[in-house]
Amino acid sequence: MPSTHNQGAFLNLPADMSDPRDARAVVLPVPYEATTSYVRGTARGPRSILAASAQVEWYDEARGDEPCRRGISTLAPLDCDGAPEDVVGRIAGVVEAHVGDGRFVLALGGEHTLTVGCAAGAEAAGPLTIVQIDAHADLRDEYQGSPWSHACVMRRLAGRFPIVQIGIRSMSAEEAAFSEEANGLLCVTGREIAAARCEPGGCLVWVERAVQAIETERVYLSVDLDGLDPSVVPAVGTPEPGGLLWNEALAFVRTLFESRKVVSADVVELCPRSGTVRSDFAAARLAYKIVGHALRA
Numbered sequence: 189m190p191s192t193h194n195q196g197a198f199l200n201l202p203a204d205m206s207d208p209r210d211a212r213a214v215v216l217p218v219p220y221e222a223t224t225s226y227v228r229g230t231a232r233g234p235r236s237i238l239a240a241s242a243q244v245e246w247y248d249e250a251r252g253d254e255p256c257r258r259g260i261s262t263l264a265p266l267d268c269d270g271a272p273e274d275v276v277g278r279i280a281g282v283v284e285a286h287v288g289d290g291r292f293v294l295a296l297g298g299e300h301t302l303t304v305g306c307a308a309g310a311e312a313a314g315p316l317t318i319v320q321i322d323a324h325a326d327l328r329d330e331y332q333g334s335p336w337s338h339a340c341v342m343r344r345l346a347g348r349f350p351i352v353q354i355g356i357r358s359m360s361a362e363e364a365a366f367s368e369e370a371n372g373l374l375c376v377t378g379r380e381i382a383a384a385r386c387e388p389g390g391c392l393v394w395v396e397r398a399v400q401a402i403e404t405e406r407v408y409l410s411v412d413l414d415g416l417d418p419s420v421v422p423a424v425g426t427p428e429p430g431g432l433l434w435n436e437a438l439a440f441v442r443t444l445f446e447s448r449k450v451v452s453a454d455v456v457e458l459c460p461r462s463g464t465v466r467s468d469f470a471a472a473r474l475a476y477k478i479v480g481h482a483l484r485a
Contacts, residue, residue, distance in 0.1 A: 197262040199476065200242040211261035213292040213479050216282060218454075220268040220275055220298040222336075230425055233458035234265060234296040237475060240468035244476050250438075255480035268298075272336035276305035283309025287451055292482035294475060297456030299425070300326060300338040303410045307345055310408045310452035317404045318342070318351045319444060321415035321437065323378070323428035325359035327366050338425075338457070346370055349408075352401050354394075354440065355381060355415040357430050374401040378430040391436045398440070399447050407444065409453035409478065413471055423467035425459045434470070438477060445481035453478050 197206045198215040208214070217234030246254040266282065268275050279295070283306050286293045295306050300322075307318055320326070320342060327346065331337035335344070342351055343366070350372035357378030359367070367375055376394050384393040414424040417431040432440070444450060455478070458471050 196238060198238060198241050198260055198479075199244060199246065199256055201256060201260060205257060205259055206261050207259065208261040208263075211259035211291065213258075213260045213294065213483055214286050215260060215262045215475075215479070216279075216293055216295045217263070217265040218268065218279060218295050218298040218302045219265055220302050222272060222299070222301070228425070229459040230297060230299045230457055231268075232460045233298055233456070233471075236460040236465075236468040237296050237455070237458060237471045238262070240465055240472040241476065243469065244472050248477070248480055251480070251484070253484075255483040256476070258483040260479060260483075272301060272334070276301070276308070276336070279305025280309040283452055284312040288312045292450075292479065293452040294479050294482075295452075295454040295456075296475065297454060297458070300341045300410070300412055300456045301336055302456060303341050303454055304336075304344045306410075306452060306454050307349060307408045313451045314406050315404045316349055316406050316408050316451070317402045318345055318349045318408050318410060319354065319398075319402065320351060320410045320412070321354045321432065321440075322410075322412040323355060323358050323414040323431055324412070324426065325353065325356050325363040325367060325375070327363040328360060329362070346373060350403060352376070352398055354398055355432050358428050374398070381432060381436065382430060391439055395440050395443050399443055402448055405449050407448045407450045409441070409444065409450050411453065411455045411474065411478075412457045413455065413467070414457055416470075421458070421467045421470050423459050423461045423464070424457050426457075437474070441478060442481060445485060449485065450482060453482075
């Protein structure tokens with residue numbers, strides 16, 4: 189890595205590789221946290237991911253290249269003051285502007301509510317399917333008195349977008365009923381993913397099923413980090429046993445990018461813990477894998 193860095197930028201890229209005028213991808217930190225229902229701290233997520241990214245190697249050992257050389261600009265953290273509707277609208281405006289210019293946008297959260305704004309902004313590129321990696325269905329109509337809770341994010345998007353859910357292993361009876369009755373919603377459960385490990389083909393079984401269910405060419409990818417197994421990312425606001433293992437997650441993301449046009453994405457719900465950076469680093473590596481695939485597309 190060069191010794192001259194742009195301190196605070198994703199991967200600490202030098203100025204000539206992170207110039208917003210030339211970059212083909214942008215990273216948007218969104219330190220939004222208003223409805224966290226268990227462990228608080230997701231507002232610190234973007235800063236921790238950016239700090240950890242400084243230690244991530246530019247060279248992608250699986251693909252044999254350095255995709256960041258195509259240009260990744262890091263935007264200033266979004267102003268997250270105000271009512272949820274205002275913040276969501278602000279996010280949508282930023283994402284729409286960059287996607288409309290042909291750039292890939294990766295938002296770093298922050299709580300999952302930000303996905304509502306990101307998806308709305310990404311829709312500027314045309315019809316979308318939302319692909320959600322998550323432990324939770326997030327299909328409640330309201331939670332703790334708020335329809336804008338992180339537990340309601342996919343309910344706010346259902347009906348407007350088709351949704352493919354990956355890794356779900358926790359939901360309420362209300363959410364289960366909605367999921368069964370909703371059109372345009374496919375759920376690949378954590379139980380199904382675990383069972384596939386014992387089948388010929390392994391994760392390819394459910395990866396193919398999920399990708400084939402995506403009917404639009406364009407996709408928005410939302411990664412709630414609790415969708416991964418806690419052995420991979422323990423520092424999340426609402427951890428759940430089970431989930432995607434590291435290489436399963438990478439295999440799915442790679443297949444998704446190779447088969448569809450992913451125009452924008454987010455990585456959300458990191459809840460940094462003092463004294464350990466393993467989750468921060470895993471989130472940063474996953475974020476770079478996502479941006480890398482986008483830059484190759």
